[in-house]
Amino acid sequence: MSEAVQRKPRADGQRNRARLIAVALRLFVERGPDVSFIEIAKEAGxxxxxxxxHFPTREDLIEAAYRSELDAVCAVAGELLDEVRPQDALRIWMDRFIDYMTTKIGLTEAIRVVIAAGGNPFAYSRERLGEAVAALLSATAAAGVTRPGLRPDDIVMSLSGIAMAAGGPGQREQAGRMLDLLYEGMRTRP
Structure with missing residues (x-):
């Protein structure tokens, strides 16, 4: 054979991988990057x-955990646009972004391990987040809800600042108020 045949992963393998990522993500956020693979495996069953x-190195698992959160927050933008009005989709997504950033901040120590090993877990983060925000802004501008010409990168950076200032679990009420201020600043004016 001249070419290797690529097989689709088995369903049980995909489920195992997803469970491993979910458990590892939680444990890395709670306790840092030094959680043992034995403990992760045990909790994932x-x-x-x-x-x-699935993850030959700790760095592979950390990066997969981080990317799973990035994938989820980016995917939900399109899902929300399919399910609710554009203005509701944008505001709901802003809350989801704060959740994503809170997890990302919790992974800081673990992400440093990936970077120290030469990895770049953030290689496509900003671009992908910008695309998600651009879709939301396009829909809200077309609906006449937000001002045209808003720059997705400005929104991502503003949301990141809110998460850094008030992204902790005990600050969700304040983060919500700050998100409302940002959202109102993006809206069209009569």
Whole structure:
């Protein structure tokens, strides 16, 4: 054979991978990057060999955990636009972004491990987030809700600032008020 045949991962393998990522993400946020693969495997209900099969290095698992959160927050923008009015989609997504950033901040120590090993977990983050925000802004501008010409990168940076200032679990009420201020500043004026 001249070419290797690429097989689609088995359903149980995909479920195991998803469980491993979810458990690892939670444990990395709670306790840092030094959580053992044995503990991650045990909580995910798989053997430690399964962890190594999916993620040969700790850095691979940390990066997968981070990217899963990025994928989720970007995907939800389109899902919200399909489910609710554009203005509601934008405001709901802004809250979801704060959740994403809170997790990202919780992963700071773990992400440093990836960067120290030469990885770049943020390689496409800003671009992907910008695309998600651009879709939301396009829909809200077309609906006459937000001002045309808003720059997605400005919105992402503003949301990041809110998350840094008030992204902690005990500050959700304040973060919500700050998001409302940002949202009102983006709206069209009669």
């Amino acid at each position: 798989v053997g430690v060999g399964t962890v190594y099969r």
